Amino acid sequence: MSDNKAGHMNDQLSKPTSIFGLKLWVVLGVCVGASFVLLLFLISLCWLASKRSKAKASHQPTIPLVSKEIQEIRVDHSRTQKHHHHETKPSRTQILAVPFSEPDPVPGIERQALLLPPPEEESPVGYQRILIEIGKGHRISYPERICRSSSGSGEGRGFDQVAMVVPEVSHLGWGHWYTLRELEASTNGFADENVIGQGGYGIVYHGVLEDNNHIAVKNLLNNRMLVYEYVNNGNLEQWLHGDVGPCSPLTWEIRMNIIRGTAKGLTYLHEGLEPKVVHRDIKSSNILVDKQWNPKVSDFGLAKLLGSESSYITTRVMGTFGYVAPEYASTGMLNERSDVYSFGILIMEIISGRNPVDYSRPPDEVNLVEWLKSMVANRNAEGVLDPKLVEKPTSRALKRALLVALRCVDPNAQKRPKMGHVIHMLEAEDAPFKEDRKVGRDRGDSGGNASDGLKENDCEHRIGAGACQ
Template sequence: MLLQALLLFLAMNLSSSYDIAFNYSSFHGANMSLNGVSEITGSGVLQLTNNSQPLIGHAFYSNLLQFKNSSNGSAFSFSTAFVFAITVPLVFPGSGLAFVISPTTHFEEADSAQYLGLFGLTGNGDPQNQVFAVEFDTLRNIDVGDIDSNHVGIDLNSVRSNVSAHAAYYLTENNKTTIHNLSLTSEDPIQVWIEYDGTEKLLNVTLSPIGIAGRTGQPLISYGVDLSPTLQEFMYVGFSASTGIVASYHSILEWSFAINGRARDLDTSKLPWYPRSKSSSKGLSMVSMIGISLSSIIVAIAAISVILFIVRRGTYEEIVEDWELEYGPHRFSYKEISMATNGFRDEELIGFGGFGKVYKGVMPDSGLQVAVKQVAQESEHRVREFLAEVSSIGKLRHRNLVPLLGWCKQRADLIIVYEYMPHGSLDKYLFNDDKPPLGWKQRHKILKGVASALLYLHEQWEQVVIHRDVKAGNVLLDAEMNARLGDFGLARLYEHGSDSQTTRVVGTFGYLAPEMSRTGKATTESDVFSYGAVLLEVACGRRPIDGQRPPEEIILVDWVWECIKGGKLLDVVDPRLEGCFDIGEITMVLRLGLWCSHPVPTLRPSMKQVYQYLDGDVPFPEISVTKMVVQEKKNDQYSFLETSYRHDPSSSSSADTAILLSGGR
């Protein structure tokens, strides 16, 4: 008994006085465990990811460290300082990096992009993860609640940050403290200090550029939190980073760490070399060290260059106009695009129409597969539509939107570059016999994805975005058959709380809301109408208007309406489903499609309601088959508004049977 008590006493005292510290000014010979694509470069930099996509890189100190007092389970204090740099060789950065304390160095279920290589869609937020991270995120993802595309966040078991702040640093001069924005993708080195006080239960995160003593200044984030429930007794410490549809170099240049002590200050005067996309003058010094004259060679090269420039100027000359300056950072050169598409060869053509031609391409530097849209020169409104597409989708970030990677203007050529969608458009799978039929689960997932994208456009982005051409042909399918809404050439933006000012009727016949022919005014309600047509065609496997069908079936919405009145709703279901579907779900989708197609715009549901119904968060309102009564409880009372459902183009008041609908808002 005496021996056991002595051992317990020693263990308690050892654990309470536990401390460890290490410092790496170069990672050559460092005690690090690397996995994914992380590596130690020749200059001694810990490079987590490289210029490829999508990738994950992890790098952890190889030994397990004790982070909690074994006697009382409270988390120890710890401190770390490191310098990182993010290099963005393409137009958009590929997610970000994170400082991590984790029970493991392997993340088998992890995804790249917004999950930073730490979690996946199903595991994100699970309290059993027991992962603490500080993220430095360079891409705003609405799915995980990111505040912007340049922020720092504190993450506990999830990349949905508990607290976050726009990247910045505080500077105190003459007794006055000012805050200065800091770009995580500037490619310049950034110093970070992360310090947790286990007694005060306080976590401080401080950033600053190199050469500024930010550690002693005001922290960017000061967060009161007890890490004891999150941390295990023994854990690993290190870094994680990921890329998404585009890539970034994530480099750690120096690192120090300490438990129950202060991490050593870093010497930033001699940082190692790391990849940069910006031009550097350092390479010029190499020429000056060569002891032979190169004048004749230089003259010859110069002469050849002038000749080549004159010959090729007509092909690659690019004139920057005033309106382009706003979008300059996202511009590709015409030469890059031409090389990617093999000179716009017909063999690379994957689509064409009134909008122009679309080519498949591979970017020469990154190997990224892209879809290159060459806007038709015959289009009357081509410049306006080009600008609309660049200025709208170019700033949007959502898992169900086709990512716009960049653009190019060369003389009369207007070009937009997207991420390539390997499975093409949804309409090919619905209406072409040479494509395998989609199962109901796939169709339901696609419908929910498009609804999520429209909800983001209408309500969740900083402005209201009206797509104006929602249809199955503009729903593209990625490698995992996820829906991606694309083609924003007709899109219009306006501020929340104001009205759309569009007056030109645009869109596709069969998807146009009836009020468009009277007012020409596109609204979120007109997008909902178009989406209603998509709901019906996905469930029925046919286009909204089909002149080859019997007269009573030519207009899809009318046919569905007649079948629901006659109690034969399932007669309209796509026969290629072969009866393999959830009757409740497909019935709800058909009735929701009718509701979205209501001739009165204000009586259509919002995209938020639509998404909630498809997601199952909110039960679909009870509907009488004979009266199509939709009830919505407001202020403990049910409100009803009687209106015609069917709409005859020659009359706005014709009706066979009334729909009783509450206000769709």
């Protein structure tokens, strides 16, 4: 039976077909072979297409989705060539940590730069270009062939004379270049035990260079790197709101030093640079402190540049709830007065030990600004002090600090003092009292008359009037 079936199948396969008289088994074989060849052809096409798409993607640098604009600043080669003469070629991708080299008019401000490898992008003259992002506000583009170095800061000065190559190890006038090998060695190969923080953009590692300098290396998710000065004592938020026990290690003197140091840092950003830098996210968690409680202004991810020709810029509202100036939140119009408002909130937070907005408190104490104004207006300035303060400040020192804070959070942005004036008020022994009496005389109102007759040891009414303006 099986032999009959096999013979019948052979007969069917051996029958000639209408296709050139070919036998059926030949036609079937040709179809199977053609299908196999077609399948291989389609697979090869898919492979080539995927390879090309990957190659295109590798040529495009990955940039995190952030709400800030990065302006590209091209180097003036004719200018830089007048000052420098030597050439050298880098042997590997280099990474830069760039502090400004100008004499710092206001000490204590943290100066940082974004470090990145050279993207695979050709300049107009055919050289590969290296990009260095300074404070995430500028991007410098230049060929990597010729070595240049100079100093400077700001858009109008300092970026026209910059390093034109990445040396293996270079101590430039305005920065120091690090190789990837150096950073890997300093962090033990980016070991897990060196991790000191992690965020939405990458992981931060603690590193120790060969010269025993401690650094913090932020390895971004897009394979770029940031190198920071390592600050080894956490941030201000941890010391104000963390579990530090019933008695805070932050004495009144330490708190005032932190306030003054932060004010000097902001003064440098607002008045020591051109274009000025608006930080846009001043808050306690962005104030780092070292073992000597020296403050460092950090995290310039939201910073914006404001040229002298503009009184403000309009941008998407960014910041931290409770610290954002009301006029910026409502209009998107940003200038340095927005930082002044945030600084005033920071002073109140440091004095009171309270968060700017705390929904765990009674309804009339949720908003720190409104609560503090009501306390001062009711002549209860002492009641705003952080209960963890072991030694209370003098009434005069407390009222001076409160007066500065209240002026910084004035609803009218034009009436807020500049940061240089804030430093003057914080450091001058009695400047706030004299100036407030002068303001009162100029206004000629009842509040001003009350200010004229105030004694230095009894000025609750004057501060209360300032709080309610």
